[in-house]
Amino acid sequence: MTLSINDVKQVAHLAYIKVSEEEAEAALSQLSGIFKLIESMQAVDTSHVEPMSHSQNLVQRLRDDRITESDQRDLCQSIAPQVENGLYLVPKVIE
């Protein structure tokens, strides 16, 4: 598998990270090396192996549907970049 500069730009686009032309070039050479390392996975036959996401094979716990958090809006918003009247402010998205 070969990565192209457009792959890098597309992935950066999806990840919401702005990259300059030079950064994309640098990332391309480093990511290509890393993917070469990753490619060694393909040599192993895993057709009869179940994927493993967790070592203990836990089931998700359920809990009662009740309120467990207290109202901490002011505390949480005190560290926000921009708030107004208890709302988080971002640039206008709907014209």
Next chain:
Amino acid sequence: MFNDSLKQLSERLANREISSVELTTEFLRRIGKLNPQYNAFITVDEEKSLAQARHADQKIAAGETGPLTGIPIAQKDIFCAKGWLTTCGSKMLSNFVSPYDADVIERFNRAGAINIGKTNMDEFAMGSSNETSYFGPVRNPWDAAAVPGGSSGGSACAVAARMAPAATGTDTGGSIRQPAALCGISGIKPTYGAVSRYGMIAFASSLDQGGPMAKSAEDLALMLNVMTGFDERDSTSLQREKEDYGRDLSKPLSGLRIGLPREYFAKGMSSDVEKAIEQALDEYRRLGAETVEVSLPNSPLSIPVYYVLAPAEASSNLSRFDGVRYGYRAQAFQDLAEMYRNTRAEGFGAEVKRRILIGTYVLSHGYYDAYYIKAQKLRRLIAQDFKNAFKQCDVIMGPTTPAVAFDLGEKSSDPIQMYLSDIYTSAANLAGLPGMSIPVGFGDKMRPVGLHIIGDYFSEARMLNIAHQYQLVTDWHQRAPDL
């Protein structure tokens, strides 16, 4: 006093030889003296620490004490601590004062321990040298030209340089064990799920595990007793009986079967590390253990598998950093999308961005099966290897790292060389097994060597016993750099 064990410090406090305020002040002074050179701490807050110490002194006066009451503990800056700057080593969180405590922090607070400061780390725990920190690199107290390892490099440095009696760390691919090895201290990553991840800033959730770093196995046991336990706020927290991790420390080792994976001893290990490891194994044989060769045939795959799974989970976890609710926000942008893009471009460092890009790619349409699912299947094979090996042995040993600490800057421009620092450690994370590192001597340039011990699930008490018995007959763990 700086070389005292946690038990000795606790005894000094109990018989009023010293107060917690005095003890805390002593460690704060030592941090003040050494930190400008070693950069182990990102945040020190004397007032907050001393307020906790005064409270601890009241508890001691009232006789309401536990093993860690009044003792200063350094906290990795990945653990949210209410009212403390909690940066995770990133510009993205360089202004983040946490509004809440992590479960681990709550537990130390309840135990009456003192938060002596927040330790430096690789940005978002992504690194093996502490060089990716926005707050600058940490230096190895044994040799200031060397890295301390990472990502818990600040914690390892703080303990090795005796700026704190013990510290917390987190380990996703080796981030407790590798810096413990490189700084000549002891560290343990418990079984996945033993320590709550609540308030521990997420890197790769299925691999991340908190654990203690200290001077000895005995101290690690006391720390684990405080840190572990079920927490309903962490969906992967294990519901188990509370255990005393120090219960087996004094058991003899006769009959212990130590598995030596042939893949770990085949090649790749430098000769100075090999010499120290062989000497440690000889010591274990004198203690009554026998060594058996075992095989972990899929171990060469652990790095490739890790570098699919960890970045995939990281790219998802780190999507929360968008400059809206907390943390850094870019100054210049035209619209919302550009605000996100600029905030993330400016707020994340190069290694974090690299991993987000890898993760986004392997999770993207058309590649998910070839990379992510493939890696999860191999993860099962890696876990199965250990299961097979534990049929022949009680515990697995090998080197924690292929070589002693490298120099600052030596690997920082070559990500793959850096990733290979975790070649022996990441498999335990993939399998969810407990792993630890203890100091067993010195290699080239008098830099420390760590012995890696991997145990079966929930065998921490046994592993600590195995480490403690070695530390009773050797003194590597008591060596400290002359600072």
